[in-house]
Amino acid sequence: MAIENLLPANFGYAIFTYMYSFVMLSYLALQVGGARKKYGIKYPTMYSDKEPIFNCFQRAHQNTLEVYPQWLVFQTIAALEYPLVASVLGVIWVTSRFSYAWGYYTGDPAKRMRGVYGYIGLFGVILLSISVALKLLGVL
Template sequence: MNILANVPSSYGFVILIYLYSWVMLVYLAAQVIEARTKYKVKYPAMYSDKDQMFNCIQRAHQNTLEVYPQWLVFQTIAASLYPLTASVLGAVWVTSRFFYAWGYYTGEPEKRMNGAFGYIGYFGVILMSFYISLQLLRIF
């Protein structure tokens, strides 16, 4: 029996978004690894008390890791019934994390807001998850 026969073909986009998010995480981690060498920040220190630039690079990665688990949950719920819409919203969120990081990498933390458009994708999948829960409960 082909188990994929019951999965909509559009779910392939969902998987691609998860892979795209993995690429984003690897990229952000690589930037921190490179910055550790450049700014001489040894493990296990999370931040530098000497160099704000390293801290900006580290925060871009750390902030993404702080929100990533929640995004994964809501992305998965939203994609369970609406794979195409969830994929578009996921692509928006993941792409925004690059802009967020690149803004931080300027050394001017306020420029991280270049990635603020990601809230569309983030809150989009949260609202979709809420809508799905109401559908399951036969409330909506």
């Protein structure tokens, strides 16, 4: 059976959203690696008592990794029924992680809140996933 018979017609948008998220994760990882080199933080040290700015780079990446698996699940479920809307919400979430990181990279952790708009994307795909579940259960 051909892939286009298994997935919704617009699921390609979701695939591009996943690829965008890969770019974002790679960027955050490279930023941590650069900060490690700049501030002399050797592996396997996760956080520094001497260079708190390094911790901002590390936390921006780590926090994203902490929520990423859940986002992937909800993004996928939502995109199976609502591919275009889920993709827009996914792009909002992924873009917000850049804003979150750039705010954190200033050294003022409060500026990470520049990425708070990402909750629109995250909660959006969670709500769409609930809708998919309810449809599958015959409630909607």
